[in-house]
Amino acid sequence: MYAASKDGWHDEQKKEEMRGPEARYLIARSASDPSDLKGFLLFQMTYEETMDDDKMAAVAYCYELQLVPEARNQGLGEYLMQLLVDIGHHWGMEKVMLTVFKANKSAIRFYTKKLGFDLDEISPGACLSALQARKFDYEILSKPC
Template sequence: MVTPEARHILLYEASHNEEKVILDRDNSLVGFVHYRFTLEEGLPVLYVYEIQLESRVQGKGLGKFIMELLELIARKNCMSSIVLTVQKANVVAMNFYTSKLRYAISSISPSRVDPLIGAQKNYEILCKAFDNEAKAILEA
């Protein structure tokens, strides 16, 4: 998380008064995202290394908003895809990415590279490609 390539988005809870939203150092951190611009299979991708939200803010659309923001960041920076890793045991996250956000299990995921080895791994690599080349390579 501290390498020069690392990028972060910090999510704070805002306070409200009757007239405006207030954000200052006393607001509590409710989540963060760690991502990097990198290459996968020779393609420029935005790789989401970590996304964490406190349980009290989950299920309110914040995760979807953050992922849509990351897609916008990826597209604005001419990335071919977003790639991320999800633990197989995290069924809620797997469903969130694959059903709600339409991510696919990538062709570079262990289960797609070699199903026997993939069965032994506890994670999947998911992706959402933005162009035909990336779809052919990362989603094929």
């Protein structure tokens, strides 16, 4: 989906993000074989803008949730995201945020219908006119910790 997005895929930029000192991971492995990786969640504790120019929000930002195909639809993604909400709550974050491609309809359903995320106030679909929002191929979702 990155490759098909307006910004495209950039190996070096993604490697930098994934190896950055602020990057944190939740790793899912098979209980019977620790070398059998099932997926991961990459996140950072950071500050994000709000619609109030004078206020930044403390957030646990999910940068990537990736599961191998055979591990999908078994509750693992939901479990990893709930761990992130719990971590954010523990560290006093205001909310959990993530960016999702509009073309990824199954991910949008997962985050909104199953996990209770909503459009964040800074998401294009929430703060721009419909015409302006169409220029963006992503939305920003959030939910309180």
